[in-house]
Amino acid sequence: MSTFPPLSHVALTVRDLTVSAPWYRALFGSEPAIDEDTDPDLHHTVWVVGNGTLIGLHQHGTPAPPEAFSELRVGLDHVAFGVGTRAELEAWAARLDELDVPHGAIKDASYGSGLSFRDPDGLALEFFAPPAA
Incomplete structure (x- = not known):
């Protein structure tokens, strides 16, 4: 393998798609390319941005823990x-x-x-x- 592949997609977990999806729709200025349940415990909404990168929002059936996002926690900055x-x-x-x-x-x-x-x-x-x- 001579080159590392480009970034394909980023999937972000959100608390409430009814809040987050309209916010991202306004930010991106477009409708999502995908808006579906993939299994009983996951719904995802996906936009294609820039040069074809996918930005997905996931809402899981299990509610997110109550703590707020922190870039200081190990994981996403x-x-x-x-x-x-x-x-x-x-x-x-x-x-x-x-x-x-x-x-x-x-x-x-x-x-x-x-x-x-x-x-x-x-x-x-x-x-x-x-x-x-």
Whole structure:
């Protein structure tokens, strides 16, 4: 094997699809490609974003534990969506404002710039741009 395969999909567990699915629908600006029960204890809603990456929301039949998401816990830290420039980050900040989605300021670093925000369950999300040339 000469190259590592690209990312295929990300599956996020949510507490309530009736809350999370409309939020992601507004963020992505599209309808899900899949919205189905895969077995009696799992429902998933999936969007195709960017260059074909699948972002799935899973709601399990067993309720989620009551604690809030924390990027400090072992497991997921955040999911980042790549954009081309810092100007695109500024446009996304304006779009998040339109959607009433709280977000941080754009943070610039030597490795790129990021705009952080959270979904209804507190999952950490980010738009990320490479450093300016």
